[in-house]
Amino acid sequence: MRCIALLAVGAVLAACGQSAGSGGASGTKEQLRVGVIYLDSQGFYAGVKKGIETAAAQDSQLKLLGNNAQGDAAKESSFMSTLVASNVDAIITSAVSATASTPAIAAASKAGIPVVCYNTCINDADAKKYVWGYVLSDPYVFGKKLGEQAGKYFTSQKIDKPKIAILNCDFVEVCKERKRGFKDGLAESVPGAQYVADQEGAVVDKATPVAENIITANPELDAFYAVAGGGTLAGIKAVTTRSRVGKTVVFGSDMTVDIAKALVDGSILKAEIDVPAQTVGKLAYEAARKASSGAKNDSFVIPVDPILYTADDKATNEKWLTEHADGIP
Known part of the structure; x- marks a missing residue:
């Protein structure tokens, strides 16, 4: 048995199911734990959430019990600290601010936790240092x-x-x-x-x-x-x-x-x-899963084409x- 838990802004996404493979992207690890932080509660982020759930369903059934940063950098920092203290395997986030979000993301990276941005991120220079990949529509x-x-x-x-x-x-x-x-x-x-x-x-x-x-x-x-x-x-x-x-x-x-x-x-x-939100969620989850296995990212930006x-x-x-x-x- 393998249990996958997605930690969404300080709350736990937890469910257990029969493993479909023999270790998956995390090798010999029996448990994969990925933190997820949403920028706000508007429709786009509901789509991202569904995309993450759909992609994660290939590993296990799960239940989302999360919250979001509500555009507040202080809340975001608190959530990020909780995830770091919990020693999650990866974090998915849509940064509140290009500058104010940097210390929290840097702290996660320095703790050895890969961070995947989607939709928004920190400034380019710091992102290249502290972020594993960025799911982005230009x-x-x-x-x-x-x-x-x-x-x-x-x-x-x-x-x-x-x-x-x-x-x-x-x-x-x-x-x-x-x-x-x-x-x-x-x-x-x-x-x-x-x-x-x-x-x-x-x-x-x-x-x-x-x-x-x-x-x-x-x-x-x-x-x-x-x-x-x-x-x-x-x-x-x-x-x-x-x-x-x-x-x-x-x-x-x-x-x-x-x-x-x-x-x-x-x-x-x-x-x-x-930008198709569910596609963003799917790509962000797949990137976090890959990052958690220790893989390198060949292309920092993971592109998503906008639709008119x-x-x-x-x-x-x-x-x-x-x-x-x-x-x-």
Whole structure:
């Protein structure tokens, strides 16, 4: 018998099952213990969690009893300390901050525990020293593809100087790169774009009043660009409550069921760029398992290609909803 325990932010993922192999990636070790830390509780991380569970099911049935860092570097540090003290075999994490998360990740690495980042990580120099691998969709490319699609939309509508408001998540470096990519992608075909606001809007409940106030201050607003999923939903809600349907559109990031439904409707949300969360989870777990065996990583970045969805392609959007009938992206 072999028992696999995934420690998720200080709680234990524990289950036991009959081994399908003779030692697996961990050689003669009878038990593999992997820590998992989620950045927040938004839809993307539910998808990552499912991807991890699905990949880990090949080793054993397991039950997730975890929590998440909720975007708080202090909580993240506490969780990481617990995992290090528990002497887990590997840690999977989406870092809260490129700088504030470094000491905790460095401590794990110095304790001999390989760390795998996904989606977000610490600054490049420290990541190369303390992180085994990084499951990443290039954030600049992610943003650029959406910016190019936004350019096609404005060109088709003969809008050469669109007024755009950004709902950002600049507290993580990935979001800054997404935003830079979007601006560059849009500028290729619509160099006259005007950015009239750029405010934090990552969590839907907090971002909705922000978006509503932006519309009030900019009654001729042509579009929101939401850098994260919470901002996407906030932009859609604000356009609806401020009676701007048909006048202000949204270009969003990170797919969820509600976002897919808005794409099928197509009246507000015109395009969405997404990193398939379950694929990220699967790759992160596989990387952690490989790292725990002492294997070297031939390529630090473990790439994931972003997927662009448009309101014009209803069949694809409806298919996405069918494939994610459980509500998990």
